[in-house]
Amino acid sequence: MSVREFVVLGTASQVPTRHRNHNGYLLRWDGEGILFDPGEGTQRQMLRAGVAAHDLNRICVTHFHGDHSLGLAGVIQRINLDQVPHEVTAHYPRSGQRFFDRLRYATAYRETVRLTEAPVDADGVLAVTPSYTLEARKLSHPVESYGYRLTEPDGRRMLPGRLAAHGIGGPDVGRLQREGRLGDVTLEDVSEVRRGQRFAFVMDTRLCDGVHALAEGCDLLVIESTFLDEDAALAADHGHLTAGQAAAVARDAGARHLVLTHFSQRYPDPEEFERQARAAGFEGELTVAHDLLRVPVPKRR
Numbered sequence: 001m002s003v004r005e006f007v008v009l010g011t012a013s014q015v016p017t018r019h020r021n022h023n024g025y026l027l028r029w030d031g032e033g034i035l036f037d038p039g040e041g042t043q044r045q046m047l048r049a050g051v052a053a054h055d056l057n058r059i060c061v062t063h064f065h066g067d068h069s070l071g072l073a074g075v076i077q078r079i080n081l082d083q084v085p086h087e088v089t090a091h092y093p094r095s096g097q098r099f100f101d102r103l104r105y106a107t108a109y110r111e112t113v114r115l116t117e118a119p120v121d122a123d124g125v126l127a128v129t130p131s132y133t134l135e136a137r138k139l140s141h142p143v144e145s146y147g148y149r150l151t152e153p154d155g156r157r158m159l160p161g162r163l164a165a166h167g168i169g170g171p172d173v174g175r176l177q178r179e180g181r182l183g184d185v186t187l188e189d190v191s192e193v194r195r196g197q198r199f200a201f202v203m204d205t206r207l208c209d210g211v212h213a214l215a216e217g218c219d220l221l222v223i224e225s226t227f228l229d230e231d232a233a234l235a236a237d238h239g240h241l242t243a244g245q246a247a248a249v250a251r252d253a254g255a256r257h258l259v260l261t262h263f264s265q266r267y268p269d270p271e272e273f274e275r276q277a278r279a280a281g282f283e284g285e286l287t288v289a290h291d292l293l294r295v296p297v298p299k300r301r
């Protein structure tokens with residue numbers, strides 16, 4: 001059975017705290033694992049969360065500030081130490097190539113795994129697999145930053161009433177799904193479009209076109225909310241979002257489940273993020289992330 005869930009490894013912005021590790025997030029999607037923004041301490045958080053190096057197929061780095069990338073060195077070395085048997089692909093802003101190189105080869109170790117570098121330098125599709133299309137959009141931050149969006153291909157949902165009306169049942173249903181036609185009956189006659197699931201990961205950024213494009217129609221939207229609304233000027237100055245701004249993005253995009261994360265250490269009460277997000281008019285499912293949290297991707301509509 002396929003598993004689609006989002007595992008939160010760390011939620012702190014800039015510096016870790018007693019209760020929050022640096023950033024780190026894993027998306028499990030049908031047997032693949034995509035690791036986003038491994039900050040310092042990610043390798044240990046993976047151990048605590050039951051995430052193995054063998055679970056990783058891709059690493060996606062939004063930008064090269066330390067809280068989003070200092071864990072790369074340890075994660076890459078662990079992939080090699082454990083001799084992960086499959087290729088691992090790394091996406092990151094091409095403008096930060098020198099930082100990636102330094103982190104990849106921060107210390108001596110034996111390379112045993114094929115780590116493919118696939119840097120990002122423009123909006124567009126990064127990978128197409130049978131389970132998803134991965135794309136990137138440029139964000140607005142003091143250093144070049146990209147957000148990531150994963151989209152499942154649309155499928156077909158069989159309609160029992162129409163199948164019965166055409167006298168189709170048993171093995172013939174599977175045959176119709178595979179071949180697209182059974183006699184005079186087409187797949188479109190007895191089914192409807194089943195919208196593919198959508199996931200987006202939006203980290204350090206001001207409001208910009210890329211934020212809205214990534215969030216549009218998401219089933220699960222993970223987005224930074226570094227500041228509370230009363231510090232909106234500070235957020236804009238440092239290239240971040242507030243809780244209310246992040247929730248308004250989710251509201252306008254029609255997101256089903258909103259996950260807020262990347263919190264400044266200045267705020268002791270995480271519940272205030274939820275209150276401000278609700279005040280902004282977001283009515284869907286809402287999660288204020290904490291370390292080691294697991295969030296299932298919502299079931300299809």
